[in-house]
Amino acid sequence: MSLSPHGADETSEAAGSGRSGRRPGQSGTREAILDAARARFAEVGFDKASIRSIASTAGVDPALVHHYFGTKQELLTAVVDLPVDTDLIRAHIAAAPVDQLGETIVRTVVGVWDSPVGASAIAAFRAILGGGDAGLVRSFVLEVILKDVRHRVDSPPGAGGTRVALAVAQMGGVLMARKIIGIEPIVSMSAEELGRLVGPSLQRYLTGDLDLPPS
Structure with missing residues (x-):
């Protein structure tokens, strides 16, 4: 299944999976x-x-x-309780070679946010943040969505957390510009375009030489 903007119907189907009735x-x-x-x-x-x-x-x-x-x-x-298939998102990112993580993360996240479930996901995030539970969002992103990425980019040893935090900050800015503030041409660009343009910046944070001392 694709999480690209061209796979919106598939993304919507995945969003409904795994939610069995009580x-x-x-x-x-x-x-x-x-x-x-x-x-x-x-x-x-x-x-x-x-x-x-x-x-x-x-x-x-x-x-x-x-x-x-x-x-x-x-x-x-x-x-x-976001209306997205987190296992599928993680699998899509995990399948990417390390040197393509930046572009893959951008395309995957933007693809989900642009899908039919995107508006509900954004509303859920806003509700959580509005309720003063920012720590839940932080833990969800770092410990669920990107936990495996942290281990893959942990060079020098102990730097994985810093690398992922920088990538999350960059990605958060893109989503804010695209979905909250509405800055053009960020709004009009496809997930593919954003991946090509923003992905290298994330890739530098994830695998580039940041002159980080070992922890």
């Missing part, structure tokens, strides 16, 4: 876990919020958290 009796437990996870992520951050502490806050056994949501990353994805 069976009777599940809703209360699921919501309690989600509420507890949201509270713990906000209180101590994603890294320090353990499944055990989330389960304790929700008043359930830790095994139930894994049963309903799988990993902590998958639980965070459920808390953020």
Whole structure:
């Protein structure tokens, strides 16, 4: 499946995948876990919020958290609740050679944002940020969407986090110009064009010589 702007229908189909209906009796437990996870992520951050502490806050056994949501990353994805297929986005980026990550990230993210689910995703992000939960968005981007990228560009050792943070800042500026402020010609460019023009800047942050000391 393509995440390019030419694959909007496929992107929309993927956005609806993986969302099965809740069976009777599940809703209360699921919501309690989600509420507890949201509270713990906000209180101590994603890294320090353990499944055990989330389960304790929700008043359930830790095994139930894994049963309903799988990993902590998958639980965070459920808390953020964006109408996009995060597994597909990650797979699309993971399939790119390291020296093409910059262009691939731009094309993939812009393709999703331009798809039929894009408006809903933007609205969800705005709601999260408006509610003072910026940490959830940060954790979602760094620990779910781009976690694998951080490991792939970790040179010198320990620099992966800085490299990805710089790339995210660049990409955030592009999305702000395209979807929020409406700056031309950024708005009118295709995902392919933006990938070709902006991708090299992201690539420099991800793999170029930034004169970063080892951590």
